[in-house]
Amino acid sequence: MFFTLNEIVRWFGMTVFEMCLSLVAWFTFSVLAVLKHENVLVTASWWTVFIPLFVCDGLNTYFCVIVFIRMYREAQYRVATFRFFSSIICLICMFVFKLLFCQKLNNKMGLSYSEMVSPLFIVLQIMMVKACQVY
Template identity: 50%
Template sequence: RPRADDRPSRVRHPDPPQLVGAHPRVSVRAPRRRQVTPVMFFTVRELVQWLGLTVFEIWVNLVAVTFFTVALAVKVETGWGSWWLVFAPLFAGDALNAYFCTIVFIRMHLEGMYKVALMRGVWSLSFLLLLFVFKFLLCKKLSGQSGLVYSEVMSPIFILLQLILIRACQLH
């Protein structure tokens, strides 16, 4: 009695598609189309290019925003602490990023990349300064220490968005 593996296979594989009038040994297949799925998120490379931040700076900002979010939730739910204490992680993140940018600026300057160091330093300084001013004004507004309107508080963000827009247009 023959075993199952000794039997010839009854599954017949279809012949590859052939063109009419083509050589019997030559088959032509239509090239496969690569499916492109829409991606809604930016890649890390795009964020680094457009924002002018390094991956470390983005990581520091994400950690600061995480601690800020926890402090904000506790403040809203229990009324604990002042707004200055809630915003402390964001201010600490700005300080760490400023320290890191200073180190990068000095190292680039010492390596002789004067123009690149100056451009990166100006961009980092303006980015950090505008974000700090926004957070400072928002914290003063929420604490009731300032009579500014919210459009005035948001003005550093509007300026920063315009600078990012200009930078993105220069890159492409």
């Protein structure tokens, strides 16, 4: 019924450290978003609310580069290259989604929701390819 930790790691292509980092960032973001929505943080903009998510993306990208270098030094060229490019493309798409969402909340751009969510479809397609390769 529930997925094991090994299955989640294989499907998402993230290490446990990256998942913990993402969970902390999303928890911090959700607390800040509620405070912003309830007008407790009146002077804060949406950009400051999204800072934990952007920092998490930067740290995950740095961690992916470190993992790529280590795997490449261990002569796992094909696995390292596939993991690196799929992870970087997912991170870039998630970053673009968060950026567009923040701009939509600030009323900076007149994007529709389908245009804003379109990077997530790329991430879902990459995850679908990874899921087919796992089993």
